[in-house]
Amino acid sequence: MLKVLGICGSPRKGATEYLLKESLKPFENREDIQVEYMFLKGKKIAPCNNCDYCRKNKKPCIIQDDMNELLEQFLTADAFVIATPVYAYGATPQIHSFFSRMRPIFHLAPTRLRDKFGVAMATGGRRNGGQEIAVASLINMMMSRGINIISNESGGYAGAYLWSKDQKEIGAAEDEYAMLQGKLLVNKLVELMLRFKRD
């Protein structure tokens, strides 16, 4: 069974959640794939403050908030579809906090994520509002934790880039090209992951 985890980095239900869910929908009822979601909306995730507790003691993070539970779910997945709104030409602070808190993995089990794969998508209010930068940022965050990156199909480039016009689901649905790119991206991830698992 291949477990695919869709992670939404938006602090609200809107364009990003819509893009993520629509891209994963075709795989929700398949017997060989388990689709799960993780919504950072409403979650308490303090950013890493570099206290070095994990590094010095080789122990999980000392901060007690929602991250511990989220990390447990994260580690059970084989593949990640990570989506963020563009905030100030980058990913959201929620996503940055989330990845900064994965430092204990590096100190406790550095190879833990080496056979996992991920793809990235971003939604921006402007047509060219920094979606490519946000996708690159997500890709870099995944690579920093040892996750392998799957690009989009030829012509789709690194991920999926959506223009929401700041209109949540309605704006997202209007960007048909980006919605298609989201589906193609997840399709490629799943196809390659199934092959990887089989071999």
Ligand SMILES: Cc1cc2nc3c(=O)[nH]c(=O)nc-3n(C[C@H](O)[C@H](O)[C@H](O)COP(=O)(O)O)c2cc1C
């Ligand atoms: C603090 C903040 C910063 C933003 N910065 C950008 C930006 O740099 N570029 C852009 O295109 N849109 C920007 N936006 C708009 C959101 O990226 C856009 O509305 C996005 O689709 C929201 O996703 P959501 O509906 O899933 O929350 C910003 C919105 C907020 C709240």
